[in-house]
Amino acid sequence: MSLNPKNLHLWWRLSSLLILLLQSVTSLNPDGILLLKFKYSILSDPLSVLESWIYDDETPCSWHGVTCTEIGPPGTPGLFRVTSLALPNSQLLGPISEELGMIEHLHQIDLSNNFLNGSLPYTIFNSSQLQVLSLSNNVISGELPELVGNLTNLKLLNLSDNAFAGLIPEKLPTLPNLTVVSLKSNYFSGSLPTGFIHVEVLDLSSNLLNGSLPNGFGGENLRYLNLSYNKISGTIPQAFAKRIPGNTTVDLSFNNLTGPIPGSEALLNQNTEFLSGNADLCGKPLKLLCTVPSTASTAPPNATTSSPAIAVMPKPIETTPSTNTTGTPTQNVSPGGLKPVTIAAIVVGDLAGMALLALIILFIYHQRKKRYPKIPNINATVASNSEKKEESVISRQVADARTTTASLPCSCLTMKEEATSSDSDRESNTAVDIMAAHGNTLVTVDGETNLELETLLKASAYILGNSHASIVYKAVLEDGRAFAVRRIGECVIERMKEFENQVRAIAKLRHPNLVKLRAFCWGPDDKLLICDHVPNGSLATIDSRRGGACSLNLSLEGRLKIAKGVARGLAFIHEKKHVHGNVKPSNILLNSEMEAVISDFGLDRLLLNDVTHRGNGSARQQELLALSSSPYARMASSSSTVGLMAYQAPETFQNVRPSSKWDVYSFGVVLLELLTGRVLLERELDQWHEPGSVELEEQNRVMKMVDVAIKGEVEGRESVVVAWFKLGLTCACPVPHKRPSMKEALQILDKIHVK
Secondary structure, eight states: OOOOHHHHHHHHHHHHHHHHHHHTTOOOOHHHHHHHHHHHHOSBOTTOTTTTOOTTSSOSTTSTTEEEEEESSTTSOOEEEEEEEEOTTOOOEEEOOGGGGGOTTOOEEEOOSSEEESBOOGGGGGOTTOOEEEOOSSOOEEEOOGGGGGOTTOOEEEOOSSEEEEEOOTTGGGOTTOOEEEOOSSEEEEOOOOOBOSOSEEEOOSSEEOSOOOTTOBOTTOSEEEOOSSOOEEOOOHHHHHTSOTTOEEEOOSSEEEEEOOOOHHHHTSOGGGTOSOTEEESTTSSSOOOOOOOGGGSOTTOOOSOHHHHTSOOOOOSSOOBOTTSOBOOOOOTTSOOHHHHHHHHHHHHHHHHHHHHHHHHHHHHHHHHSOOBSOTTOOOOOOTTOOOOOHHHHHHHHHHHHHHHSSOOSEEEOSOBBOOTTOSSOBOOEEEOOOTTOEEEEOSSSOOOOHHHHHTOEEEEEEEOSSEEEEEEEOTTSOEEEEEEESSOOOOOHHHHHHHHHHHHHOOOTTBOOEEEEEEOSSOEEEEEEOOTTOBTTTGGGGGGGSOOOSOOHHHHHHHHHHHHHHHHHHHHTTOOOOOOOGGGEEEOTTOOEEEOOTTHHHHHSTTSGGGTOHHHHHHHHHHHHTSGGGOOSOSSTTOOGGGGSOGGGGSSOOOOHHHHHHHHHHHHHHHHHSSOOOHHHHHHHTSTTOSSGGGHHHHHHTSOGGGHHHHTTOHHHHHHHHHHHHHHTOSSGGGSOOHHHHHHHHHTOOOO
16 A cells, blocks of 8 residues: 555554564664565565575575665764665566555665566655655556655666656656656656756657647756657747757657747757657758748738738629719729620639539449449359459458458447448448447546547448358448457456456557557447557568468568568567467558558457466367357468467467467568568478578578569568578577577568669
């Protein structure tokens, strides 16, 4: 339980009494007893970094990760007190105990890159001598309280890559010794605080900060400022920019900033990418120049002051001839100088143009009706053309999904009685209604999507795919936004709070090569996951993959681009200490730029109640066998007998915990498929894994395996092909510890160039 300021004094008295009792039965000093309290709050210590922490020692100064300093008056012997606790990268799991903040002379706490959870105890903020607090890359949640203002000696604060939320404390910038602050990749919201006078490094990127840039921000001592990937809007104030030194790195990219960039030295010296992602921002150093507005001073003295929209409207034409000062009748001319005949011609021309536009729209409408005729029976089978030897994977998914939908226990998605279909479409154009069930609740989890349940219920949807436990739809809202909606049919999680916790944990991982999870819908029978819709289908369905082979209509450079995108996404997942566990072509989506975007991360926790993550190998084997027997599994092989298990590492069938090496193996199979155009069977991989198999004399054999669609591109690039092939084989090695990490695989891929 976290303490609040009201009962903090009582807790101190109880803790002091407990320490006295423990000291009566042990020789360990008070600092050591407090550290043991921290040890016993840790739920898991797989690396045994706390094994040396025992009661038998007089002081904790010899313990792993603990540093002591002699404290006492100058010239006299003092006591050795704990001044530093550093246990980064130790895989510790559990909360941070209140006792840690009671160590009197603690100067440094470094517990970064662990699995620490819960919220920060209030006692931490009473550590007046604390100078370094580094808790980055954990799963700590809650708010950062204003009590942080008590840490007057704090020099470095690193809470990045956690799950903190709420406002950034106003007292944080006022700390007199604080020079380095990193709160990136959290859920901090609200406006940017002011008064950053002493801070030199400030990283608040990838949060939910909004509002505008404040005039009183400060920044006189900044050397690095990163506010990218927030929701900051408005113009960049001149007062904000002029105080920042000219040699400071300033990253304001991917916000909602507008207007001209102030001509301060700090902003003019930035790279363009540090200001990109703001659609309405203009001026140097961006290539988008600001338009020069017209001013009233350029107009004639007698010019009209009416608005431009009114000023261009012709005034009514007088029906009677006017008379000049001499009494002579004048011609019937409009004040603007246009004759009535000219005005009539303009009106006739406008009407003719509108009529022509209406005819074009009517023609297009009739052409679309001819192209997409209505199918009267929704369960009608795909037309059996004698010249058509096999139907596409998506056509089979659509036909089977039409039958499956009626039998699923969920009632949130119901098929309409009309459908249209086209072989050229990657998506089924089967319209569906999203109907509300009693008690349904829609919850957004990304902190930025504005979506209401009523809006989702009005969406038209189209089937994208089907699996053994869920159906995926493309939902198009009335305002034109498109989402991918997964309807879960076999949902084991019975409590909404548990479901929400799992979904929020998934949504927290944000990366350009991962599909963004936006919201979920919870009902008694219906569970929906709402994600971004990725427009170009998946690697399994691109160009329909007819015949099952990977005869992609992609260049060698395009395939390498996809491989690097998948590697970046998986490396990020592994960096966050997670495992995807189901990497395959159908889960590798392609966006409008043909960049790879990985989907279905964390889905197994929701569909199977995290069975696979509990190490139940037999359950996983049954699941994979069920999947491989499904018609949707045969999507990436020249043989119909090769299915999803081709992408699964051999050890996944054993009773072991999930490992990042599973994903490395799957990536290796995909990497080889991108190069060869087909899935290599297990016996083929075994042949290549024989010692000395990929030597110089084997280059011709490797070159012959390249996909025929890119044969012309690989001529003269033998070194590229061999390096690609060897990396794929190394990743798909049957021995897990011989596989590289995804970070290492990405480093190798980055060195492969095809231009």
